[in-house]
């Protein structure tokens with residue numbers, strides 16, 4: 001059994017903390033992968049100090065050389081892909097094919113960011129004055145903190161760390177307490193790729209303790225956070241109050257709008273994938289199906305058939321379609337929402353309980369659940385559940401569907417199923433989400449395409465794609481006057 005260590009200033013250091021947490025396989029709680037000692041505040045401080053010391057040298061390293069290290073990490077991740085996918089499934093519970101998909105996304109992101117190292121260009125701007133011009137350069141910020149959740153414990157760290165490093169920052173990485181094993185492997189890969197000591201540091205510690213120490217440290221110039229709204233909003237207040245940059249990607253309550261002409265095979269399969277994939281533990285998970293009355297009965301009948309056919313089990317079995325909730329607390333939260341849905345008067349049409357038998361008793365398994373006749377005021381229509389639970393809201397027409405879809409504090413992802421071009425483009429124009437999908441699931445994204453939400457979901461620059469480096473750099477404007485003469489007249 002592993003005891004995970006922190007990585008500070010290029011050394012793997014065992015924490016002196018007496019507080020330990022076991023890393024448990026949520027498909028079988030007898031299976032303990034390892035133990036973390038929750039880093040002390042002093043250890044968190046040491047990581048920030050190591051990152052501060054390393055900054056000058058890393059900043060002066062040419063961007064393409066920084067990119068080459070990230071490219072090497074991408075190749076090493078590719079070599080370790082299967083091993084990492086197995087760890088991910090055992091640690092977090094998602095199915096092995098979902099884990100492989102997450103690994104591929106991470107490799108793609110690292111490759112893309114490595115390429116960006118040769119494109120960190122500014123612009124040249126003409127002047128109002130003769131023999132003058134201006135140009136801009138993108139410069140790194142300093143030490144940045146990457147604080148990440150457990151649900152994509154490889155991809156999200158990589159999509160923060162890779163652009164941060166390419167841009168010339170040094171990093172303190174604070175992963176979720178629930179997923180230390182994948183975090184350690186990611187950092188080992190960057191180490192093996194040749195990252196200099198102190199440029200990337202890892203602190204395995206509790207968010208409210210070591211995490212707070214990191215995000216409040218004056219040397220930390222920016223914090224990139226992905227996680228829940230309750231933690232994210234507080235973190236944003238703290239970080240922005242001291243004038244540092246902060247980017248928060250938070251929860252979702254993502255709708256699919258299903259119109260009368262929708263291709264029902266495609267709609268049902270895409271909605272099932274979106275709602276039950278990763279056991280509903282995706283920020284982009286489909287949690288509301290907003291269906292026009294004409295096709296609501298048919299949709300409900302077919303989504304129930306699909307949900308009931310879903311093979312639940314240990315994700316390491318290639319035949320499994322849906323794994324467990326990540327831990328006991330998440331599992332209980334989901335079970336609570338199943339009661340809340342019933343009490344609020346929604347009609348439970350399938351699932352609604354813990355899954356047992358067939359080797360499931362030692363895991364945190366919940367049956368894929370569909371509630372019908374959900375109304376927009378019910379809690380299961382408003383709150384992020386983060387479990388395999390779909391709420392069906394019936395509406396009379398497209399206008400009502402739009403109103404219901406936008407009646408939420410969140411704004412991450414959405415989808416529409418129809419072949420009516422006019423309504424597709426009205427939906428695209430009016431839907432209040434940062435990403436939207438036409439005739440495809442609310443989930444998913446590509447490495448070179450910006451990712452993120454609006455409204456209560458996202459604060460700050462978008463991650464990934466052409467916008468990935470915006471957060472990790474600041475712009476310097478340079479005025480050049482090559483007349484060689486003193487200026488005349490008024491200058492403003």
Ligand code: NAP
Pocket residue numbers: 147148149150151152174175176177178205206207208209211212215226227228229231232235249250251252282283384386412452453457
């Ligand atoms: P979480 O509880 O908010 O934790 C996220 C991270 O913040 C963890 O590393 C956590 O550490 C740390 N943290 C907690 N309190 C902190 C504090 N006071 N100061 C500094 N760091 C602190 O979220 P989660 O339960 O891991 O993840 C699920 C949530 O993430 C869901 O709401 C989901 O929608 C959201 N999510 C959003 C996106 C997106 O792109 N929009 C993507 C994926 C997930 P500990 O683990 O030690 O508590």
Ligand code: MG
Pocket residue numbers: 176
């Ligand atoms: Mg948590």
